[in-house]
Amino acid sequence: xxxxxxxxxxxxxxWLAALALALALAAVLPLRAQAQDNTGPVYDDILQGFADSExxxxxxxxxxxxxxxxxxxxxxxxxxxxxxxxxFQTGTTTRGRGFETTPLVDAxxxxxxxxxxxxxxxxARTGRAFWQYRRNLPSDLTYGASAPxxxxxGMLGNSLFMVTLDAHLLSFDRRSGDILWDxxxxxxxxxxxxxxxxxxxxxxxxxxISGGEYATRGFIDAYDPTTGDRLWRxxxxxxxxxxxxxxxxxxxEVLARGGGGTWMNGSYDPELNLIYxxxxxxxxxxYGDLRPGDNLYTNSIVALDADSGELRWHYQFTPHDxxxxxxxxxxxxxxxxxxxxxxxxxxxxxRNGFFYVMDRVSGELLLGTPFTxxxxxxxxxADGRPIVLNDGSKGCLPDxxxxxxxxxxxxxxxxxxFYVTARETCATYVPEEPTLVPGQSSFGGVVFIDSEKGxxxxxxxxxxxxxLRWEFTYPSPTFGGVLTTAAGLVFAGDHEGNFMAFDAVSGxxxxxxQTGSRIWGAAAMTYMLDGRQxxxxxxxxxxxAFALPVR
Amino acid sequence: MKKYSKAMLSLVRSxxxxxxITAVMCVSSVQAQQINPLESDPRAARAGGVLFxxxxxTCHGGDAKGITGIDAPDLTSIWAAExxxxxxxxxxxxxxxxxxIMPAHGFTDPETWMLVSYxxxxxxxxxxxxxxxxxxxxxxxxxxxxxxxxxxxxxxSLGPDLSQITSRRSAAAxxxxxxxxxxxxxxRYYPVSVVFxxxxxxxxxxxxxxxxxxxxxxxxxxxxxxxxxxxxxxxxADLLEFLRESESLMPAFSRTDLSSAELEDILTFLQSQL
Numbered sequence: 001x002x003x004x005x006x007x008x009x010x011x012x013x014x015w016l017a018a019l020a021l022a023l024a025l026a027a028v029l030p031l032r033a034q035a036q037d038n039t040g041p042v043y044d045d046i047l048q049g050f051a052d053s054e055x056x057x058x059x060x061x062x063x064x065x066x067x068x069x070x071x072x073x074x075x076x077x078x079x080x081x082x083x084x085x086x087x088f089q090t091g092t093t094t095r096g097r098g099f100e101t102t103p104l105v106d107a108x109x110x111x112x113x114x115x116x117x118x119x120x121x122x123x124a125r126t127g128r129a130f131w132q133y134r135r136n137l138p139s140d141l142t143y144g145a146s147a148p149x150x151x152x153x154g155m156l157g158n159s160l161f162m163v164t165l166d167a168h169l170l171s172f173d174r175r176s177g178d179i180l181w182d183x184x185x186x187x188x189x190x191x192x193x194x195x196x197x198x199x200x201x202x203x204x205x206x207x208x209i210s211g212g213e214y215a216t217r218g219f220i221d222a223y224d225p226t227t228g229d230r231l232w233r234x235x236x237x238x239x240x241x242x243x244x245x246x247x248x249x250x251x252x253e254v255l256a257r258g259g260g261g262t263w264m265n266g267s268y269d270p271e272l273n274l275i276y277x278x279x280x281x282x283x284x285x286x287y288g289d290l291r292p293g294d295n296l297y298t299n300s301i302v303a304l305d306a307d308s309g310e311l312r313w314h315y316q317f318t319p320h321d322x323x324x325x326x327x328x329x330x331x332x333x334x335x336x337x338x339x340x341x342x343x344x345x346x347x348x349x350x351r352n353g354f355f356y357v358m359d360r361v362s363g364e365l366l367l368g369t370p371f372t373x374x375x376x377x378x379x380x381x382a383d384g385r386p387i388v389l390n391d392g393s394k395g396c397l398p399d400x401x402x403x404x405x406x407x408x409x410x411x412x413x414x415x416x417x418f419y420v421t422a423r424e425t426c427a428t429y430v431p432e433e434p435t436l437v438p439g440q441s442s443f444g445g446v447v448f449i450d451s452e453k454g455x456x457x458x459x460x461x462x463x464x465x466x467x468l469r470w471e472f473t474y475p476s477p478t479f480g481g482v483l484t485t486a487a488g489l490v491f492a493g494d495h496e497g498n499f500m501a502f503d504a505v506s507g508x509x510x511x512x513x514q515t516g517s518r519i520w521g522a523a524a525m526t527y528m529l530d531g532r533q534x535x536x537x538x539x540x541x542x543x544x545a546f547a548l549p550v551r
Numbered sequence: 552m553k554k555y556s557k558a559m560l561s562l563v564r565s566x567x568x569x570x571x572i573t574a575v576m577c578v579s580s581v582q583a584q585q586i587n588p589l590e591s592d593p594r595a596a597r598a599g600g601v602l603f604x605x606x607x608x609t610c611h612g613g614d615a616k617g618i619t620g621i622d623a624p625d626l627t628s629i630w631a632a633e634x635x636x637x638x639x640x641x642x643x644x645x646x647x648x649x650x651x652i653m654p655a656h657g658f659t660d661p662e663t664w665m666l667v668s669y670x671x672x673x674x675x676x677x678x679x680x681x682x683x684x685x686x687x688x689x690x691x692x693x694x695x696x697x698x699x700x701x702x703x704x705x706x707x708s709l710g711p712d713l714s715q716i717t718s719r720r721s722a723a724a725x726x727x728x729x730x731x732x733x734x735x736x737x738x739r740y741y742p743v744s745v746v747f748x749x750x751x752x753x754x755x756x757x758x759x760x761x762x763x764x765x766x767x768x769x770x771x772x773x774x775x776x777x778x779x780x781x782x783x784x785x786x787x788a789d790l791l792e793f794l795r796e797s798e799s800l801m802p803a804f805s806r807t808d809l810s811s812a813e814l815e816d817i818l819t820f821l822q823s824q825l
Contacts, residue, residue: 494769
């Protein structure tokens with residue numbers, strides 16, 4: 001009995017052990033398998049940019065801001081049969097400008113932000129939502145009420161990052177849409193808000209701030225992706241005595257409300273470890289007598305050390321701006337042949353009507369030339385400053401929305417062409433001394449826009465000279481962005497709601513689709529799924545996915 | 552520095568003034584807020600104008616006449632629409648327009664009433680009293696204008712509906728648009744003509760010209776009303792010609808076509824239809 005008892009015990013023990021092991025394996029194995037699938041992109045993945053055709057992991061697709069995808073399944077020969085695969089509608093009675101976002105995609109799931117701080121995880125095959133997030137926004141929003149938009153998520157691992165109209169930065173669990181942490185960037189009651197897509201680097205989430213129409217002071221911040229702790233802040237308006245303060249009146253109050261919003265995301269050069277970021281208008285926008293001087297670093301691009309936030313160099317496009325020509329553009333980084341040698345450059349088309357190429361190591365200006373018919377200035381002087389010909393007293397200037405704006409351009413490296421949405425407009429500025437009230441905008445004047453004289457165009461610029469290679473004109477000034485693909489295609493959207501494809505070399509229009517609402521501030525993105533290339537365009541409150549028919 | 556002090560001073564002044572208004576508001580808020588409590592205060596429209604230019608002009612334009620391309624209407628003509636009251640304008644500013652770009656605003660009551668006062672002050676009104684013969688004007692309108700213009704549901708629609716026109720335009724502007732209709736052409740009535748081959752018109756097609764007013768346009772298509780008042784749409788690629796005309800489709804009425812007295816009669820008729 002004892003023996004039997006013992007062996008029974010042993011047997012039972014064995015069984016129990018086996019059962020326990022089986023249970024443990026059953027519990028652990030699927031979790032491990034799932035974890036392997038779902039840990040999300042790491043910094044190296046974002047660094048690889050377009051290497052994985054089924055992913056789009058950062059606002060422009062990669063850190064360079066080129067928005068140039070290597071995908072070629074959709075090409076000039078088959079694009080005639082490109083058709084909508086699905087549409088996603090926000091289903092909200094959204095006030096404001098609608099979608100300005102670039103969706104991110106990973107493992108068949110799209111992560112999409114909408115206006116009024118809605119957000120979704122969407123099945124990239126069908127357009128069906130996994131989850132929806134809606135932020136309870138305060139009723140007394142300031143800048144966030146006038147432009148209740150959002151440009152997209154940042155992503156790292158299983159975390160998503162989104163800024164809000166009440167000037168917070170949120171971290172989400174991308175599987176559930178749950179909030180992991182929530183930090184305040186600035187006091188929205190003063191006029192601050194945030195709308196950009198966070199730029200995620202190795203262990204850093206970089207964001208900027210909106211509100212230059214209010215008595216605010218702009219900044220660029222870096223946060224710890226895990227804890228939400230702030231790592232550094234770069235103030236775009238210097239403090240008293242700091243470098244750059246000599247370009248302002250000697251008055252701490254003026255500096256404290258100097259404006260200089262940083263409301264569009266920047267680009268990143270991992271080798272130089274520099275981030276490139278645009279800075280917006282000084283405040284008040286149109287009335288300059290309260291702020292004599294160049295007003296650094298407004299209307300500039302700044303190159304910052306990504307680890308410390310320290311300023312390496314800057315270039316100011318519009319000194320002492322009086323026209324609200326924020327310089328919040330996507331800086332486009334490329335390595336190009338320049339006068340016989342390879343130069344690392346940063347390029348952008350500016351709201352002031354000029355196209356610029358700069359050495360991104362030193363900040364040296366290589367090219368600055370008009371890409372519109374602007375009469376404000378026609379050349380940059382030897383001192384690097386624009387030679388202003390018309391301050392507005394000799395007829396109209398480009399309107400405050402500018403000769404282009406934050407809508408992403410695209411650069412096609414093999415062709416050396418920069419594609420930009422150009423706006424030809426005519427505005428008269430009437431400055432008026434503003435009353436400065438915290439939380440109320442202080443434009444400092446009025447602008448009269450002659451709507452009859454407005455038009456838009458998609459322009460292809462030769463980056464060596466800034467010369468116009470081709471253009472496609474639109475009936476009105478347009479706010480749609482641009483995507484290029486290695487198939488020789490340019491995708492663009494216009495104010496009338498058309499989503500279009502062009503031959504990148506000739507400019508021939510190859511295809512168009514009327515989306516039903518203006519394409520404003522958004523550019524297309526593209527990815528592969530199930531062996532098919534999808535192209536997505538946000539328009540109004542609808543996201544439309546296009547693909548070629550299955551054979 | 553000096554300027555800044557001046558700005559602060561004016562801020563202090565306006566705040567003081569706001570206080571006095573707030574006091575008035577407290578007294579009158581017992582009654583239903585249907586009328587503008589600041590209506591008789593000429594400073595209200597001025598202060599409302601300052602507020603308007605800083606808070607509203609980005610979308611509605613510095614002159615409140617709207618900006619093409621932004622869905623923000625011409626606010627100088629809102630008062631002509633039936634049912635527009637101070638109270639309703641107040642509520643629209645306060646609550647915004649759901650589903651549109653117009654947000655709710657956190658202005659205080661006095662600030663909102665100031666904006667209402669300002670909008671009243673820029674209202675496009677024709678205060679003129681016409682003193683012609685409305686009956687004669689009626690038959691003149693019928694024979695000269697009603698093929699293209701509508702009054703109270705009667706008439707054509709190639710040109711704008713004139714039902715409320717005398718309350719929105721000054722006498723001078725009205726007379727000018729009859730004598731020189733091409734000088735200022737209203738949006739959505741721009742004259743255009745298109746030429747195309749009509750494939751259904753026999754061998755090899757037949758060249759057709761269609762005139763009308765442009766209703767809408769994008770990079771690829773146009774939408775128009777032709778002179779027969781039919782809505783027509785064309786793909787630009789199918790057109791041999793697409794011309795934007797400078798001459799309005801409305802004929803210019805000289806004094807021999809229509810005497811000053813006859814024109815006065817027509818305007819009197821239009822006013823009698825309000």
